[in-house]
Amino acid sequence: MEFQSLGWREVIGRFDGGRITSDGGGLLLREVDQRIGLLDRLAACFTDHRNPESIEHSVRDLVAQRDLTGERRVREQDRGNPLAASSTLNRLELGIPKSAISDRYKRIAADNEAMDRLLVDLFLESYxxxxxxxxxxxxxxxxxxxxxxxxxxxxxxxxxxxxxxxxxxxxxxxxxxxxxxxxxxxxxxxxxxxxxxxxxxxxxxxxxxxxxxxxxxxxxxxxxxxxxxxxxxxxxxxARNKRLQRALGKEMEAARLACERTGEAARCFRDFRYRTR
Missing domain, CATH: 3.90.350.10 (Transposase Inhibitor Protein From Tn5; Chain A, domain 1)
Structure with a gap:
């Protein structure tokens, strides 16, 4: 089954692969993580107030399990360790920054501002x-x-x-x-x-x-x-507004004529005018 090509690459669907697994995508996510250090940077946006001697799953492990489940499952199978239980994940997801240091159960606090900055930093670094x-x-x-x-x-x-x-x-x-x-x-x-x-x-x-x-x-x-x-x-x-369209009729026509003189811009203007009708 052929699909639209992706650049110079042909995209073909075949169904004779035999026994396969959908977990392979986690390996690709791991490669992305290793290139940009996403998990380490995301984990750094959390403050862990738990007793270090009682920790079985680090914040980074919890982030990996929560966001990159496939990659996490492969690693855990290799190590023979169980995944974190839902109650442990709750410590990551439901902690309140102001009370985490004294909370008995939810002692992991997220820095929301740091996570906001991380999204923009990743965008800036892509250029x-x-x-x-x-x-x-x-x-x-x-x-x-x-x-x-x-x-x-x-x-x-x-x-x-x-x-x-x-x-x-x-x-x-x-x-x-x-x-x-x-x-x-x-x-x-x-x-x-x-x-x-x-x-x-x-x-x-x-x-x-x-x-x-x-x-x-x-x-x-x-x-x-x-x-x-x-x-x-x-x-x-x-929003469509007949009164506004009448008031801007001359300006819209002038813009159309100007676009026609620029060739390719005329098509863009026609598309824009069609979408606003």
């Missing part, structure tokens, strides 16, 4: 030299709920009970993942996240042009005002 321009894509999507979870709200647009997390990407790189309840506006918290991310990027790449891109849910005065104040470009969707 050999600063790019001339980058796009930051903002998006809010539904995370459906199927029980009586805390912060459970019904969202009219998605027609379900859900959370409404905020994501910020640059290409394939995740720069922000913020869990939110569904009773908030799609753009809630965006300015704070942009201020943090843009500040970290500009500290390393002061000359790189930054442009944000998002749908109509992020077309808010607060975001546009922040972008204009901080020299950040923006391309935001606008």
């Amino acid at each position: 050999r030299k600063p790019p001339r321009k980058i796009w930051l894509d903002l998006d809010a999507t539904d995370d459906p709920l199927h029980g009586q979870q805390e912060g459970r709200f019904f969202h009219g647009y998605y027609r379900c009970y859900c959370y409404l997390p905020l994501y910020i990407f640059s290409g394939e790189h995740l720069l922000c993942a913020r869990l939110r309840t569904a009773d908030k506006d799609a753009s809630s918290g965006s300015v704070d996240e942009l201020q943090r991310i843009v500040g970290q990027i500009r500290a390393r790449w002061p000359k790189t042009r930054i442009i944000i891109r998002a749908d109509v849910g992020f077309c808010r005065d607060a975001i546009m005002a922040w972008c204009e104040t901080n020299d950040v470009g923006y391309v935001l969707g606008l």
Whole structure:
């Protein structure tokens, strides 16, 4: 079964492999980890208040088991040691920084700010030299709920009970993942996240042009005002508005004519106009 090629590589699906395992992907994740030191850097974002003499699974081991399960299973099988129980993983996931040092059971505290910085650092390190321009894509999507979870709200647009997390990407790189309840506006918290991310990027790449891109849910005065104040470009969707279309009719036509004179830009403008109808 042939699929679309990937660059010069042919992609072909075959089903005569005999007995195979799906755990092999964990080995690839291990190679990625060894190149960028992801697990060590992520584990460094936690403070472990447990008694060192009583620890069987280090924070790094718990992070590996939680996030890279396949790779962790291979390592544990080789060592003959059991995986950490769910109660041990809870010490990693549910610890509260302010009380972890005195908590009897949840004595591992996460530094959320450090993890936020790590996502952006990994993005910056993926470039050999600063790019001339980058796009930051903002998006809010539904995370459906199927029980009586805390912060459970019904969202009219998605027609379900859900959370409404905020994501910020640059290409394939995740720069922000913020869990939110569904009773908030799609753009809630965006300015704070942009201020943090843009500040970290500009500290390393002061000359790189930054442009944000998002749908109509992020077309808010607060975001546009922040972008204009901080020299950040923006391309935001606008809700259909006949009065606004009439008011901007001449400007839109002038823009179309200007794009036609630039050749390839005309196609981009037509695509943009089609998406806004």
